[in-house]
Amino acid sequence: MTIRLTKDIKYIENKCKKVRKLIIDSLYKAKSGHTGGSLSSVEIVTTIFTAFLRFDPDDPFKRERDKFILSKGHAAPVLYVNLALNGFFNIFELNTLRFNNTRLQGHPSREKLPCIDASTGSLGQGFSIAVGYALADKIDKLDYYTYVVLGDGEIQEGQIWEAAMSASHYKLDNIIAFLDHNKLQIDGEIKNVMNVLPIKEKFEAFGWDVIEIDGHNISEMIKAIERAFNIKEKPHLIVAHTIKGKGVDFIENKVKWHGIAPNKEEYYNAIKQLGDI
Amino acid sequence: MKPIPTRLAYGQTLVKLGREFDNIIVMDADLSNSTQTSLFAKEFPDRFINVGIAEQNLMGVASGLALSGKVVFASSFAIFATGRTWEQIRNSIAYMNLNVKIAATHSGLSVGPDGASHQALEDLALMRVIPNMVVLSPADVYQTEKAIYAAYRYNGPVYIRLGRAPYPIVTTPDMDFEIGKDIILKEGRDGTIFATGLTVGEALKAAEVLEEKGFNPRVVNIASIKPLDKELILKCAKETGFFITVEEHQRIGGMGSAIAEFIVEIYPIPIKIMGIDDSFGETGTPDFLLKKYRIDSESIVEEYLSFIKKIKVGE
Numbered sequence: 193m194t195i196r197l198t199k200d201i202k203y204i205e206n207k208c209k210k211v212r213k214l215i216i217d218s219l220y221k222a223k224s225g226h227t228g229g230s231l232s233s234v235e236i237v238t239t240i241f242t243a244f245l246r247f248d249p250d251d252p253f254k255r256e257r258d259k260f261i262l263s264k265g266h267a268a269p270v271l272y273v274n275l276a277l278n279g280f281f282n283i284f285e286l287n288t289l290r291f292n293n294t295r296l297q298g299h300p301s302r303e304k305l306p307c308i309d310a311s312t313g314s315l316g317q318g319f320s321i322a323v324g325y326a327l328a329d330k331i332d333k334l335d336y337y338t339y340v341v342l343g344d345g346e347i348q349e350g351q352i353w354e355a356a357m358s359a360s361h362y363k364l365d366n367i368i369a370f371l372d373h374n375k376l377q378i379d380g381e382i383k384n385v386m387n388v389l390p391i392k393e394k395f396e397a398f399g400w401d402v403i404e405i406d407g408h409n410i411s412e413m414i415k416a417i418e419r420a421f422n423i424k425e426k427p428h429l430i431v432a433h434t435i436k437g438k439g440v441d442f443i444e445n446k447v448k449w450h451g452i453a454p455n456k457e458e459y460y461n462a463i464k465q466l467g468d469i
Numbered sequence: 470m471k472p473i474p475t476r477l478a479y480g481q482t483l484v485k486l487g488r489e490f491d492n493i494i495v496m497d498a499d500l501s502n503s504t505q506t507s508l509f510a511k512e513f514p515d516r517f518i519n520v521g522i523a524e525q526n527l528m529g530v531a532s533g534l535a536l537s538g539k540v541v542f543a544s545s546f547a548i549f550a551t552g553r554t555w556e557q558i559r560n561s562i563a564y565m566n567l568n569v570k571i572a573a574t575h576s577g578l579s580v581g582p583d584g585a586s587h588q589a590l591e592d593l594a595l596m597r598v599i600p601n602m603v604v605l606s607p608a609d610v611y612q613t614e615k616a617i618y619a620a621y622r623y624n625g626p627v628y629i630r631l632g633r634a635p636y637p638i639v640t641t642p643d644m645d646f647e648i649g650k651d652i653i654l655k656e657g658r659d660g661t662i663f664a665t666g667l668t669v670g671e672a673l674k675a676a677e678v679l680e681e682k683g684f685n686p687r688v689v690n691i692a693s694i695k696p697l698d699k700e701l702i703l704k705c706a707k708e709t710g711f712f713i714t715v716e717e718h719q720r721i722g723g724m725g726s727a728i729a730e731f732i733v734e735i736y737p738i739p740i741k742i743m744g745i746d747d748s749f750g751e752t753g754t755p756d757f758l759l760k761k762y763r764i765d766s767e768s769i770v771e772e773y774l775s776f777i778k779k780i781k782v783g784e
């Protein structure tokens with residue numbers, strides 16, 4: 193089975209609503225997990241999966257494919273929901289998130305769920321793995337892309353900068369990285385905990401092609417990726433300005449919602465706010 | 470034959486592998502002339518990747534290459550290849566059971582004059598504790614070549630411990646090598662001396678001296694530290710009265726620990742674990758350091774004699 197990709201903005205917007213509801217639903221049933229950072233990256237991940245990612249759910253290890261790595265692995269629900277909606281497994285399996293014996297581990301595990309391109313969760317490591325994937329495609333002269341999603345707190349890790357340096361050194365224009373720039377981390381605001389700003393200038397100094405977009409705007413997202421396809425010899429970073437917890441008013445921009453799941457009351461409130469699909 | 474550093478055999482074997490197999494990629498972190506991966510780089514520049522002094526990225530990029538079907542040999546000094554990158558090895562490589570072979574040179578005290586900061590005395594413990602990881606510690610250049618081939622053929626992560634100093638030749642080219650299978654280098658009946666890497670030569674020298682004194686030690690070369698050759702170790706426990714283990718590594722967590730952990734469960738016998746006794750190394754020549762830290766042949770003889778006496782008088 194090959195997935196039909198579409199750049200229909202209305203369709204993707206509607207799908208994002210569905211993704212948000214399924215994230216909230218699975219986190220509520222799991223009773224734990226990372227709500228804020230899952231919701232902030234919905235448009236990023238859903239746009240990649242719906243409009244760009246060339247893959248076959250029936251043959252996930254096919255050498256000729258695009259790769260997707262959620263380097264901010266704690267946002268696992270947004271990945272699981274997209275995998276389910278794209279036919280990798282039945283959507284009802286989302287109800288097993290974080291349960292005993294589940295394939296949907298707290299952080300993505302390739303051992304349990306082999307269709308994912310990398311086990312992640314320890315911050316910084318997915319970025320280096322993406323460099324390895326992209327380098328292998330260059331060595332084998334395969335024309336495929338490696339998409340990788342980073343958190344803005346994650347780029348405090350030293351390994352990020354080792355990986356960034358190597359990606360531009362090897363001219364890996366087949367990497368498209370996204371920074372889910374929601375400005376918050378577990379202990380507070382990024383700029384107060386450990387300031388990583390300015391991000392664009394830092395990555396540019398490391399030899400990257402960087403643009404900034406509204407991370408909840410599908411049309412900007414599509415244009416940014418298409419633009420990256422046409423810029424050669426440099427890896428690409430799309431700094432996506434997002435709102436942590438986007439879509440649910442009492443979760444939006446709240447530090448405490450980094451690593452908790454909604455209770456019953458919050459769950460019904462959130463589902464109501466997310467509206468009809 | 471004169472002693473030869475095992476890292477030389479590593480470099481030469483990589484070139485042979487490179488000629489035979491297209492899917493091999495060799496990586497280094499700015500130490501290619503020391504680790505000898507430069508030999509491969511010279512012949513196969515398109516399949517050699519130097520990430521610079523960035524070991525965490527070394528392991529991560531190796532993972533991505535392995536996920537793309539490559540068999541990756543990633544090299545650095547043992548201290549950096551295992552210590553600085555431990556969590557990358559655990560979470561990126563071993564957790565996904567990837568085909569990354571970490572071939573680390575400059576292990577142990579015998580790094581010599583560079584001193585303690587560069588003498589990995591903990592690498593076996595660090596690698597052995599990680600699930601999915603195979604740990605090999607060859608004793609000479611012949612065994613190194615075979616271990617590198619075995620690592621290439623094995624599907625999953627492997628750590629290979631190599632050295633800078635010349636290692637005496639203790640095996641022959643026609644001896645078999647298999648992961649999880651080890652060999653008796655000298656038959657004997659009263660106790661078994663287990664050694665690995667550079668200390669195998671010391672153990673054999675010690676055995677000669679002990680024979681002259683009327684004792685009859687067995688010497689076993691443990692090249693496969695994980696998995697262990699349990700059958701062979703159990704056989705030695707049943708046929709000889711005690712074990713002496715000797716390694717160029719901390720007494721805590723290395724080959725001796727591995728043997729003790731296994732044998733204590735099914736056939737407990739007295740074991741003397743010889744190694745670095747919970748301390749750092751220092752600058753010096755390999756011979757001087759092996760002697761000072763009591764893992765040379767003379768120390769093995771002394772420990773063997775005093776251990777036999779202790780066991781006999783039940784102290």
